[in-house]
Amino acid sequence: MQFYDIIAKKRDGDALTNEEIEQFVQDAAQGSVPDYQLSALLMAIYLRGMTDGETARLTQALARSGDTVDLSSIPGVKVDKHSTGGVGDKTTLIVAPLVAACDVPVAKMSGRGLGHTGGTIDKLESIPSFQTELEGQAFLRQVREIGLALAGQSGNLAPADKKLYALRDVTATVGSLPLIASSIMSKKLAAGSDAILLDVKTGSGALLPSFEDALALAGQMVAIGRANGKQTSALITGMDTPLGRAIGNSLEVAEAVEVLRGGGPEDLRTVCLALAADMLQLAGKGDPGACLSLAETALSDGRALAKLRAVVAAQNGDVRYIDEPSRFPAAPHKEVLYAEQEGYITRMQAQEIGAASVLLGAGRRRKEDSVDPAAGLLLHKKTGDYVRKGDALATLHCQARAMAAEAADRMRAAVCYSDTKPAPTPLIYARVNKDGTLSYLKET
Numbered sequence: 001m002q003f004y005d006i007i008a009k010k011r012d013g014d015a016l017t018n019e020e021i022e023q024f025v026q027d028a029a030q031g032s033v034p035d036y037q038l039s040a041l042l043m044a045i046y047l048r049g050m051t052d053g054e055t056a057r058l059t060q061a062l063a064r065s066g067d068t069v070d071l072s073s074i075p076g077v078k079v080d081k082h083s084t085g086g087v088g089d090k091t092t093l094i095v096a097p098l099v100a101a102c103d104v105p106v107a108k109m110s111g112r113g114l115g116h117t118g119g120t121i122d123k124l125e126s127i128p129s130f131q132t133e134l135e136g137q138a139f140l141r142q143v144r145e146i147g148l149a150l151a152g153q154s155g156n157l158a159p160a161d162k163k164l165y166a167l168r169d170v171t172a173t174v175g176s177l178p179l180i181a182s183s184i185m186s187k188k189l190a191a192g193s194d195a196i197l198l199d200v201k202t203g204s205g206a207l208l209p210s211f212e213d214a215l216a217l218a219g220q221m222v223a224i225g226r227a228n229g230k231q232t233s234a235l236i237t238g239m240d241t242p243l244g245r246a247i248g249n250s251l252e253v254a255e256a257v258e259v260l261r262g263g264g265p266e267d268l269r270t271v272c273l274a275l276a277a278d279m280l281q282l283a284g285k286g287d288p289g290a291c292l293s294l295a296e297t298a299l300s301d302g303r304a305l306a307k308l309r310a311v312v313a314a315q316n317g318d319v320r321y322i323d324e325p326s327r328f329p330a331a332p333h334k335e336v337l338y339a340e341q342e343g344y345i346t347r348m349q350a351q352e353i354g355a356a357s358v359l360l361g362a363g364r365r366r367k368e369d370s371v372d373p374a375a376g377l378l379l380h381k382k383t384g385d386y387v388r389k390g391d392a393l394a395t396l397h398c399q400a401r402a403m404a405a406e407a408a409d410r411m412r413a414a415v416c417y418s419d420t421k422p423a424p425t426p427l428i429y430a431r432v433n434k435d436g437t438l439s440y441l442k443e444t
């Protein structure tokens, strides 16, 4: 079939056959179709959607488009985690060492920041000399020896997804449920773990802001994981407000270390413990209560922090920055933003705050940009806090005063006030388990 006919079929709302999906993914991986035709097909999928069957087939075709990782030489149930992306989301830096400290191997491949959302690899690279590129055998050896590796996606893992993702990023086709589900799950299947925990974000800072969409995305990814023989579950967590108080690469590493030392913001700690407990449950470590208490113990007795330190040392990073995060170079320009009125903060829109952090240099505006490890924001107040006019809301960190003006405007516009205290928003909305059901809704 001509590529033109595949585009036309999807444009008209018809389901693609397995052969058509295989063909388009192969063409994407081999570069044998021009970007304008691939982009047209992506837009047709964005507008017309895909059936569950098409999405499952697309996931498998993307996963098979390149190398797959074989973790079978590592004993135990290997558990992976993936977040759909958020602002201030440094959970991997805390959860992966926490789970590995409970003797569950974690072979984690992470990504860089995307749009207004941050990425684990950019955060890790703010630790001087930390190596995020680990070649196959070194990656496996490290997981075998210390139970944890935190690396960038290996060069040829799901290359068709890499191609499609780069096009989606610049053609306004990121926020599509079948495209997100297949993109994430193809990489998780290719990365070889036995079990997968998905952290699906909901709220203004999420790729799919509505709770209904988050629930549908979670259900679909859990079904795909299980159909491919992987224990898979999902937590739906809030991303209306940034997680924790730090947004920006080295600022977030420092905050993650604070949590691993037993302190840090309560929202971040709560979400991390819930994610870790669910990963331990997937690894067969016991019922939810037992797994939560395993995670709490590994956090409070310092084993999780020791595991992060071991990973940083193994990947050639300078562990003095973990021992003393105050060593991270401070940004040359710091600017405090003050509350413009008195009242309760009813909203701090994560997407706008993420966009402000990008303007400060913590993320990329174009693919080829580099990130400034010291740039970002520290929030002094969060949703639900009462402020008086002139109270410090946040401190912006960047290279020069001129960079702060636009970010400050975005940040101010992200904050809403009221005389009435807002109802608390949930941190953890729901768990989607093997039956695709919502098992709880938690107020925090």
Ligand code: URA
Pocket (backbone or CB within 6 Å): 084, 085, 165, 174, 179, 180, 181, 183, 184, 207
């Ligand atoms: N993360 C991915 O890897 N892919 C998406 O499509 C969205 C988030």
